[in-house]
Amino acid sequence: MPCVKCQSMPFISTKSGDVILSCEVPELCQKLVVFFKAKSIRYSLEDAFTMIVMVDGFKTFLESLTQTNIFNKLEKSGIRCLFLEPSQSLTPTVLRQMRTLQYYHDVMGANALALLIEKGALTTHFQPIIDLKNDTIYGYESLARGVNDDGSLVYPDTLFRWAKEGDMLFYLDRACRETSLKTAAVKNIHAKVFINFIPTAIYDPEHCLQSTVKWANQLEFDPKNIIFEVTESEYVEDLEHLSKILQFYKAQGFNVALDDVGSGYSSLTMIAKLQPDIVKIDRQIIDRIDTNPANQAVFKAIVSLAKESHICVLAEGVERVEEVAYCAANGADLAQGYYFGRPSAEPVRKL
Missing domain, CATH: 3.20.20.450 (EAL domain)
Structure with a gap:
């Protein structure tokens, strides 16, 4: 059989909407607040562990967040993200799509690599x-x-x-x-x-x-x-x-x-x-x-x-x-x- 082992790269939306961020510990939420204030990114705190961020483009937002050096790999694994377009509502089914920041960090690197290979x-x-x-x-x-x-x-x-x-x-x-x-x-x-x-x-x-x-x-x-x-x-x-x-x-x-x-x-x-x-x-x-x-x-x-x-x-x-x-x-x-x-x-x- 042919040598096939990878799946297609997950699609990351470029649309605007809300990002729900859930942190395992409140200290991570506080770090995010400092980052968002420095970048003039709009956000609102739901509680000590959760915040909602209004983004103009989900992919651009992720690039900014995953490329910063204020979070180590363990911390990136302790922050979970969920993107909602304006037409979407928060349901148990949608919640299953929540992924860690480290996951998105890995996917974006793999996407960049796949693009280099695809373009030769x-x-x-x-x-x-x-x-x-x-x-x-x-x-x-x-x-x-x-x-x-x-x-x-x-x-x-x-x-x-x-x-x-x-x-x-x-x-x-x-x-x-x-x-x-x-x-x-x-x-x-x-x-x-x-x-x-x-x-x-x-x-x-x-x-x-x-x-x-x-x-x-x-x-x-x-x-x-x-x-x-x-x-x-x-x-x-x-x-x-x-x-x-x-x-x-x-x-x-x-x-x-x-x-x-x-x-x-x-x-x-x-x-x-x-x-x-x-x-x-x-x-x-x-x-x-x-x-x-x-x-x-x-x-x-x-x-x-x-x-x-x-x-x-x-x-x-x-x-x-x-x-x-x-x-x-x-x-x-x-x-x-x-x-x-x-x-x-x-x-x-x-x-």
Whole structure:
């Protein structure tokens, strides 16, 4: 069956009317009063827990309320909202439509994300990856960006927060993979391209990854030049499922990389069980590694295990020449970080 798991985004009215706000504790109601007075928003108090707000547009009102930083996530979950158009009356049936402010916060982020994906407003920036043996560009990591109508960028932390909040990880993950391939083709990149994916967003590789494989073949990429990189690997509990995904990629001729190695206690176990083509040693291990004996010990353990299994080692997050020198002298094959170049829309062609 096709890979379909999300429902259509809830519609949020743009009409004017009344919003009933119900707070779990009176302190939240008092916070709302302060906010409304500062914004010159009309309201009336029904009691210590309830207020009615007259709004010119429900969506605009929600944007103002959900984007303020005066409420934390727990408080947003303790404020419930109900919108009534002028023609509506308050009935038990209508009351069932009341939702928390946190719910609307999540929905609006998911709506913004869905709009970016629908408009094709995702793009890719490329960060160079260096071959330490000959100081040449080995490839690039592709990193997703959203593009707003005004040209400003939406960075991955926001994109993936919206996706998690709106249960849209699969759709964003797929769109980012496909955008990476298309952008690399447009930029005429013939080096290796590292493409991130989130394993928990993929429930069946044959269905969930078929469009990615289709685009790779359609754009005539050499499969050996595509490295699919596991992100958030430290949160993967089902190693058998992750192994199944990696084996699917390998069966198509692609290479696979394990990201953030060294950041979790299970990293060495994952290397042994998953047998990736490349391991990327976490930037926290690389930071000041030339002067940090503890990090050096972790680095050498990873390199030793990788070399026994003929796995390529990539040092991630290098920012200083001393870090480059240490990694090159102690077994790293590749390196990536601001020392060599930041992510950019136009890939760096030479050092």
